[in-house]
Amino acid sequence: MQLLLLCEPGHSPRRLITALRTRCESINERPWPEAEDDAWPHAEAVIMHGFDDRVVEHVAAARARAGKAALLVVAPLSHSGRLAALEHGADDCLPDDTPGQTLHQRLLALHAITPAALNEGHCVVGDLRIGLSSVDVWRGDRHLRLGMREYQLLRLLALNADRTLSRGELVERVWGIEADPNDNVLDVYVHRLRSKVDKPFAKPLIQTVRGIGYRLAED
Incomplete structure (x- = not known):
């Protein structure tokens, strides 16, 4: 699976990258909210990583650019933030301390939705x-x-x-x-x-x- 990982500018989620590196074919790490156009066409799944509800503000834009790719938000969201992320187009939301294997299994399940x-x-x-x-x-x-x-x-x-x-x-x-x-x-x-x-x-x-x-x- 080719993964596009959108991160808060200046903050690279090393634990997340380490957990997924051996499970994904490639990981393209870019900052949100403005990942370059060339980051999107080959992504089979997109993870938006954040540290609070601020990441939710960018979910709708990511959904529009992600196309048919699965969009997973990984962040310690509040209950209202989680609902807002789903409303804006995220396929699912998981806490940022979710084990790598669980993250990968969820990505595979989302990716299994047939085009x-x-x-x-x-x-x-x-x-x-x-x-x-x-x-x-x-x-x-x-x-x-x-x-x-x-x-x-x-x-x-x-x-x-x-x-x-x-x-x-x-x-x-x-x-x-x-x-x-x-x-x-x-x-x-x-x-x-x-x-x-x-x-x-x-x-x-x-x-x-x-x-x-x-x-x-x-x-």
Whole structure:
């Protein structure tokens, strides 16, 4: 995997580079917010590293330039910063002390999203189209009005289409690590999504995997 690592100017994350060096084909380290144009075309994945919520201000610009490459933010973000990063187009956010193996596995999972499923800034699952950097959701020719948390949950399921996500993973990545996976908030939001994404249409896409969690799939 060819990795573009965007760092806070003047601060090179040596631990992160050391942890990923043997796991990536190449690591191109550049400062954010203004990495040169030649840094982007060959990147298969992009990591934005920071030390606080300031990195979030540059996520939308990175998403626009990253194209189909996976975009992972690695920083000690606050809960609101994490939600903002996801809203602006990050595929995931992890703390900066995440072990190298875990980072690499997450990059591989994000990179495994097939390019065919991405189309002009949208993730496509069947006749469902979800904007990657804005709340722009369509099923067929019908535009769906979703709240921000509904969008974040649906976007996460779509980016992992055909893969079952556990309740704990869904709650952690949408509501934050302090959320309780046994709380019924997830069930409430899945019910809301089904009422908008599935019930008006002949073919449901949101599936319950009993005892584990949920997945988004055509079959």
